[in-house]
Amino acid sequence: MLHFPFLKRRSSPRFVLAVFLCLSGASLHGLGPAQSSNSNSSDAILSGVVTSQVEGEMEGVLVTAKGVGASVAVTVVTNDGGRYAFPRSRLQPGPYRISIRAVGYDLEDPGTVEVRAGSTQNVNLRLRATLDLASQLSNVEWLLSVPGTEQQRNALGSCVGCHAIAFAVKSTHDTTAWRSVLHRMRNYSSPSFWLNPIKWPWEVPPRAGDADLAEYLSSINLSSGPDWKYELKTLPRPKGVSTRVIITEYDLPRRESQPHDASVAPDGMVWYSDFGLPYLGRxxxxxxxxxxxxxPVARAGSSEGSLDVKFDREGNPWVGLLLQRSVAKFDVKTETFETWAIPEEKASERSRAGMVAxxxxxxxxxKTSVDTYGAHLLDPSSGDITSYPLPLSFYGTDSNSKGDLYLASLSDGVIGELIAKTGEVAVYPTPTPRSGSRRGHVDEQDRFWFAEFFAHKIGMFDTTTKQFREWPIPTPWAGPYDAIRDSKGYVWSGGMHTDLIYRLNPVDGEVTEYLMPTLSPNFRNIDVDSSTDPVSVWLGANHQAKIIRVEPLE
Structure with a gap:
């Protein structure tokens, strides 16, 4: 569990697995401009009003249409009059199933909805109070609900690296059982999740404090009865600007997929890594x-998952092979891989090398981290690797226009700088101590935008002036994981604890939050495609085997 203190080889074609998804009845995936998603627009192909007996017309309800038998779902959000509307360009004619997300409510099933060309199908939706609120709570809502000290809830929050908090609070383990469970969980590696547990190749002993943690966990789950002894708390639904969005979800062909990173290539294709298994997807x-x-396996005997995805000047994706301490390049023309391993003397068995810049x-x-700290500059033309020692463990990396490397340290809350020409390394503490600087991206002005996971802020380090700025995210336990700036100046982030995507306006500090339709997606990396109108924000739902596209409409 992770600490959460705040709140040269070429592969042959036999390695190729091609999966083509049948998209009968699916959306058009962004062909044409995006129109209003929650107005009375005559361009809507499917619209209606969402009401309940308690609230009447309901703002901020996520309405999802998914073609029967399809793998793509499109979501819009109701406005202040309870109206939703799917633009005509987003749904093809055919049968659809409708679902909603509105915490505290269930949908009275309208049955299969037939969408017809050349007309607007009006389907009003009726919601009723749910009888199972617990099944609708996000990770952050569980953290808001459970009693306990900050330290205790931090420990509970760390579970999200592998699974939703709901697994823990819905369990019936007593204190004795929890001690055994904690020991087993600590022996699963970081790429594990509940559908694909992967053990470390070494034994991890129990931690000091596990007995107390076991006692705490047994006090907040269902070990003593069928009901929780505390009130279940929820976040408010979206309103205003947060409802002006279109969200498209693409199901991946393997449910055990963990799309840790989803990155946009220069040609608009979206490439994704798999955190636990040896696949690269497009x-x-x-x-x-x-x-x-x-x-292909670069180091036999090591976990085969991957992490960071970046692109070279020819548009070929490069992916960091985390526990194989290697990097793989995929040639998009020949559809073959080439791998390079960090020298054995520069990385131990426990080192990790998932990042690429x-x-x-x-x-x-x-970059290697955890057990050995180093940056390694690969010249693909010769295969030569030049290594530079680093003073501490860093996580996310990116480079600026000069080729200098910038690094974020999750454990120490600092930004590192490595000058490519000289090898000189400098470390700059973030204004908020131990902020948990996690991952980030350098923009066209050579500013490094990064997420502060522990401080629940978005940070910016100007690589020219060496000055910092920070902006808080208002939602408790926001835990931003990554940050990137789009062409309009907005900065985007998401995280593992909330089901929200954050959009920061650095000019005035305003943060707009967009709720996602799928519960517990577990977001890590975030990327933007500023060539589309509106901007497309791309993420991998790491625990739900989906790629998600978010399009803000204002």
């Missing part, structure tokens, strides 16, 4: 087609 947003390739000269930065 989504074509224009057609919805998904294709996957199996990544591309230099302007075609060289590629790699």
């Amino acid at each position: 989504l074509d947003p224009r057609t919805g087609e998904i294709k996957e390739w199996r990544i 591309m230099g302007p000269d075609g060289k590629v930065w790699l």
